[in-house]
Amino acid sequence: QKEVEQNSGPLSVPEGAIASLNCTYSDRGSQSFFWYRQYSGKSPELIMSIYSNGDKEDGRFTAQLNKASQYVSLLIRDSQPSDSATYLCAVPPSGGYNKLIFGAGTRLAVHP
Amino acid sequence: EPEVTQTPSHQVTQMGQEVILRCVPISNHLYFYWYRQILGQKVEFLVSFYNNEISEKSEIFDDQFSVERPDGSNFTLKIRSTKLEDSAMYFCASSEAPLGNTIYFGEGSWLTVV
Numbered sequence: 001q002k003e004v005e006q007n008s009g010p011l012s013v014p015e016g017a018i019a020s021l022n023c024t025y026s027d028r029g030s031q032s033f034f035w036y037r038q039y040s041g042k043s044p045e046l047i048m049s050i051y052s053n054g055d056k057e058d059g060r061f062t063a064q065l066n067k068a069s070q071y072v073s074l075l076i077r078d079s080q081p082s083d084s085a086t087y088l089c090a091v092p093p094s095g096g097y098n099k100l101i102f103g104a105g106t107r108l109a110v111h112p
Numbered sequence: 113e114p115e116v117t118q119t120p121s122h123q124v125t126q127m128g129q130e131v132i133l134r135c136v137p138i139s140n141h142l143y144f145y146w147y148r149q150i151l152g153q154k155v156e157f158l159v160s161f162y163n164n165e166i167s168e169k170s171e172i173f174d175d176q177f178s179v180e181r182p183d184g185s186n187f188t189l190k191i192r193s194t195k196l197e198d199s200a201m202y203f204c205a206s207s208e209a210p211l212g213n214t215i216y217f218g219e220g221s222w223l224t225v226v
Contacts, residue, residue: 034215043218043219043220
């Protein structure tokens, strides 16, 4: 059973701080990794994708991937109250499967 | 910006009834999906669809469920003989290509079975 694990939180950070969200995955063959943001009662919204080891930056967001450690993270710089949401890590399993396996998500609360 | 649209946004149905959830994927996308999320739980894959046939399905997607692309734009999920445990948010999604390509989600259809 392929697993994607996240700390459920809540992760509480003050406005302007860096929020660090972590995800581990069990399938060593996975090649692509996605971070989605989900507001309560809403659908997952893609934030970032990452395919190669290292860092990938997009505005205030940085995704970090370490395939050897089977670890992917999302950093949110200058956190804003509007960033308060659940962040979902999603990984397609290896073997040609056309689907995403989601983690349970980490709830982020940014307080003013 | 193109988006995946779903109807209805919320449906209440009696146990044992049939429900059809409808989706219009992004127009140039070729791969279509249904996911569901029971309240407070993970987003779970149900089925993927390509070239007018199911390409993959999860163990959740049993004979109670079916999908169809009845015309060039709509993609539907039918749930027969609904059960209380089918109550969930059902998300339609689409992508241009498979295997890790970006998947875009619709706003969801909230199904309540009473």
